Amino acid sequence: MTLSKRRLVIIHNPTSGMRNKNRFSKALLCLADTDCEVEILKTMGPGHATEMTRELVARNDPDIVLVAAGGDGTVLEILNGLDGGELPLGVIPLGTANVLAREIGVGASIEKAIKVLATALPVPAYAARANEKRFLLMVGAGYDSLTVAALRPGEKKRFSAFAYVFAAFRASPGFRDMELEVSIEGKHYIAASVVISKARYYGGPFLIAAEGGIEKPRFDVVLLKNAGLVAAFRYGMALLFNRMSRLSDVETLTTDKEISIKSSKVFPCQCDGDICLETPLRISLDPTPIRILRAKGNKI
Template identity: 35%
Template sequence: MSPARRVLIVFNPTSGSRRRGRLHRVIRALEEAGAAVDLRVTEKPGDAEALAREGAGEGCYDVIAAAGGDGTIDEVANGLGADAPPLGVVPLGTANVFAAEIGLARGAGAIARTLLDGERRAIHCGRANGRRFLIMAGAGLDAEVVAALDPNLKRCLGKFSYIIETARQMFRYDYPVLDVTLDGRVTRAVTAVACKGRRYGGPYLFAPGADLARPEFEVVLFDKGGALPVALYGTALVLGLLPRVPGVRHIAARSITVEGPSGAPVQGDGDLIARLPLAIAIDPVPLTVLYPPPVP
């Protein structure tokens, strides 16, 4: 084993407020294995990106880890350039989709082993209006839910806050038609989501053909709006049947534009990251991520 000697952990206390114990156990396991750990705590949005960029620029860390939810991981990833140390993950968020995508267990021991001796893999992230995202970015109902979600409700109820806000928006949202261009091909939908990962909301299969290692998106298009179709889509997602539902299309593409109501929200990995009109492309610079080490 060739453990990392210096680990920088960028911690978002908002997303990880209920799981500080896990973070402390991870740090203890790292230090017991001989690693030197520096913990830097965010105070406001944007801090995680700035702290990651600062740490990468210091040139003394073997790993820069994001401790928080998927939004925190995205921020840290946006602070890492081509020559930065690999990205590590301490999942403390609501859904932890990225951790599920790379097969990272939630136990402190498994997390620490991955930070110390994980397998380095290059992944191809997306860029939404220039901003890096790791799992997915989209416009339509799911972006409207993210934009309207009460942060206090999210902190108190976790995943259930998204269910509550979706139930509200499925009746309130007016489902405007979006003009979507995929590698030059024009189509229309009421919701469009460009996916690099396969999962949505945690363990639920959403884009079965997506692959972090491939420089391509799987774009999921929803053709119908309204409360009844949305209820059908949600039920099918939970049951693992979404790819079979009529009115849901899965299309591979590398370059995507979405036009619709100007200023409408765009979500990336569960956070508001942009506004329409939207241009999505593969990030030309791969990101190195620590995956769990192979099982002997």
């Protein structure tokens, strides 16, 4: 892959985020000022990005740069199509939280994203698996997964991040009855909610694992010990003001070993912001890194 005449294959999810059409049009205008060749593929529904990615991997063309134009859910689908492929991955942030874009130093900026796509060289990043589902950012069970499960169709597109507030209130009756068993190397921990994080950021600009990062072959395991609406509000405020690590009923562990999550009843789990799993879970690192484009000077 060379820096001149870079060939970008963009998988665009037109349903991601607010103002998707305007932001994607802006991205295409910015790309027109680069030397990149661009091919655009539009997703038609859930799972389509995975199918298209597998087809691109089958081309066996090492000069392609695969670009996710959407949110973290779009990246998740593409990641699961990349399994076994060597194509580098870039991002145009069009979603609600855009956690991966923040991890790689792009944030919500279309201009930064296009500069990275046009000039950056790929660097390694470590994905993981939860029950054979590949993920790059986080897996959560508890407060966050019940909230994501309570989201209504189209709600994120209409209300952006506020959609999660509405969903949390709908999910709140379930906050009273949560107990998960998290096991790591023979040690067992009981928590109301858990986030297994590969990323520093969570839910957008909020730090959950300041020393973590997708470039590191490890997990940060964040255990929230107490259940209930009051505890949920307290954890939410702590996350908002970057004070989660100061709470006495929050424990953070770091490991590169397999993690299991069990519950007495089947519990929905979110993976990179989408509900696509349920307990029990077995989570492990992928031994071989993927390649991802990042902003120059970013920590990854």
